[in-house]
Amino acid sequence: CTPRVEIMVPDKPITVNLNVKVDHEIRVRVDRELEQLFEQKQDLF
Amino acid sequence: LDLQQAKQQGLVGEQLNGLVGVVQASSEVKAVANDINRQRLASYQDIARRTGTSLTVVQSRAGQLNIERTQSGHYIQLADGSWRRK
Amino acid sequence: DLAKDVQLNGAWHYSEHNDGQLALEIPTQRLSAVSLWSWLNTWLRLPVGVAPQAGQVQLSLSTPNLLDNQQPLIVKARLQDGQLGYRDMLAERVTAKLQLSWSKQGLQSLGPQAVSIDKLNVGIPITDIHAALHWRAQGPWLSGLTAQALGGQLALSPMALSATPTGELHASNISLEQILSYANVNGLTGQGQLHGRLPFAFDGGISVTHGRVHSDQGWVSYQANDQLVATGETNMSLGLTLGLLSDLRYDRLTATISMARTGEATIDSSLHGRAPVMGKMHPVNFNYHHQENLLQLLASLRFAQDLSERLPARLQGESE
Numbered sequence: 001c002t003p004r005v006e007i008m009v010p011d012k013p014i015t016v017n018l019n020v021k022v023d024h025e026i027r028v029r030v031d032r033e034l035e036q037l038f039e040q041k042q043d044l045f
Numbered sequence: 046l047d048l049q050q051a052k053q054q055g056l057v058g059e060q061l062n063g064l065v066g067v068v069q070a071s072s073e074v075k076a077v078a079n080d081i082n083r084q085r086l087a088s089y090q091d092i093a094r095r096t097g098t099s100l101t102v103v104q105s106r107a108g109q110l111n112i113e114r115t116q117s118g119h120y121i122q123l124a125d126g127s128w129r130r131k
Numbered sequence: 132d133l134a135k136d137v138q139l140n141g142a143w144h145y146s147e148h149n150d151g152q153l154a155l156e157i158p159t160q161r162l163s164a165v166s167l168w169s170w171l172n173t174w175l176r177l178p179v180g181v182a183p184q185a186g187q188v189q190l191s192l193s194t195p196n197l198l199d200n201q202q203p204l205i206v207k208a209r210l211q212d213g214q215l216g217y218r219d220m221l222a223e224r225v226t227a228k229l230q231l232s233w234s235k236q237g238l239q240s241l242g243p244q245a246v247s248i249d250k251l252n253v254g255i256p257i258t259d260i261h262a263a264l265h266w267r268a269q270g271p272w273l274s275g276l277t278a279q280a281l282g283g284q285l286a287l288s289p290m291a292l293s294a295t296p297t298g299e300l301h302a303s304n305i306s307l308e309q310i311l312s313y314a315n316v317n318g319l320t321g322q323g324q325l326h327g328r329l330p331f332a333f334d335g336g337i338s339v340t341h342g343r344v345h346s347d348q349g350w351v352s353y354q355a356n357d358q359l360v361a362t363g364e365t366n367m368s369l370g371l372t373l374g375l376l377s378d379l380r381y382d383r384l385t386a387t388i389s390m391a392r393t394g395e396a397t398i399d400s401s402l403h404g405r406a407p408v409m410g411k412m413h414p415v416n417f418n419y420h421h422q423e424n425l426l427q428l429l430a431s432l433r434f435a436q437d438l439s440e441r442l443p444a445r446l447q448g449e450s451e
Contacts, residue, residue, distance in 0.1 A: 011413075011414070012414070013403070013413075013414035013415055013416045014371075014375075014408055014413060014414070014415050014416070015415075015416040015417075015418065016368075016371065016372050016375055016415065016416075016417050016418070017418045017419075017420070018372055018376075018417070018418070018419050018420070019420040019421075019422075020419070020420070020421050020422070021421075021422040021423070022314075022421070022422070022423040022428070024423075024424055024427035024428060024430075024431055027427065027430065027431045028427060
């Protein structure tokens with residue numbers, strides 16, 4: 001018979017941890033740049 | 046005629062796309078608006094490049110901020126494109 | 132004539148009766164909410180940044196004797212088709228009914244005062260807002276508020292409307308599917324009904340501490356893009372996590388939420404259920420720690436709604 005290798009997955013629950021950090025800095029940077037623009041070129045706005 | 050005077054006299058108003066729109070057309074008003082918009086677009090393009098986002102996003106956000114900062118009595122553009130005094 | 136376009140016409144009636152009485156009667160009349168608000172703002176400290184943009188007010192005032200401040204001034208006001216702006220947020224179709232008696236003891240409400248808002252868009256639309264208010268000696272009191280959002284119901288516990296109110300938000304039947312759609316992560320879907328209690332405090336900004344959320348019987352599915360799947364082949368734990376996340380069915384989800392006034396929030400959630408491991412459904416405990424500035428998320432949702440292009444939020448994650 002052919003040897004059968006079976007990965008015995010333990011039947012007790014597997015625990016997995018996942019950490020995610022979401023960063024919204026793109027919009028925040030656009031706002032900061034626009035505020036500076038309004039300040040520097042007041043005659044345009 | 047500068048931008049503030051044009052706004053004061055209700056000749057131009059702030060648009061949703063961050064540019065100045067002509068409310069009461071005349072050759073002088075059009076000239077002022079085109080000049081202002083040319084310079085604004087150059088700055089918006091620069092911001093888009095530096096923040097790694099698109100010109101549309103910068104223009105739209107500028108439009109929102111401009112409208113929020115518009116003095117009451119001056120013209121602003123509504124979502125349907127019509128003009129209204131704030 | 133109180134201001135540019137705030138005129139009230141009514142009748143004074145002076146009588147000699149017991150050393151002089153000055154009765155005032157201003158019958159119900161219509162005023163523009165915008166001009167009334169700007170007139171009130173000249174002498175009442177109204178909340179900064181709130182600006183009505185439309186609305187009709189029906190106002191009536193009466194007092195038996197203006198000279199005697201024990202005698203109350205009865206104020207009846209009804210707001211219809213109001214539109215209220217606050218920074219870049221808008222409250223649409225606002226109605227209010229107020230009946231107050233104003234005397235030396237301050238404001239007292241005559242019966243329930245009701246405020247309702249059809250739609251308030253803070254990035255996520257909040258609809259059917261109904262609030263009942265009450266003026267007491269110590270000031271305005273919120274006796275109750277209900278609203279609809281994210282497919283479920285919100286309710287506020289009764290609380291004093293002081294400058295720094297504290298209270299608890301109750302949420303029920305909140306749709307996990309809608310939350311995930313607002314999270315705006317491609318390939319991430321799910322279904323489930325969330326219920327929760329979020330104790331909050333307002334002091335220049337809202338902060339939430341020890342918020343609790345739970346849900347029974349739901350699922351989450353993340354279909355990773357090819358590039359991530361390829362990385363998963365060489366990274367054991369990422370591969371396991373991606374496999375597990377492709378079809379995670381939970382019996383029980385619990386989460387704690389806290390948010391600072393700045394909007395920085397952390398969500399610690401744990402899902403107990405079954406998920407594919409090595410191609411077979413297997414009991415799993417999935418602990419998911421999420422960090423995000425929720426106020427910036429809401430701002431970018433408001434900001435993004437005007438343009439088709441959703442702003443990409445950068446995701447950094449690691450799993451062990």
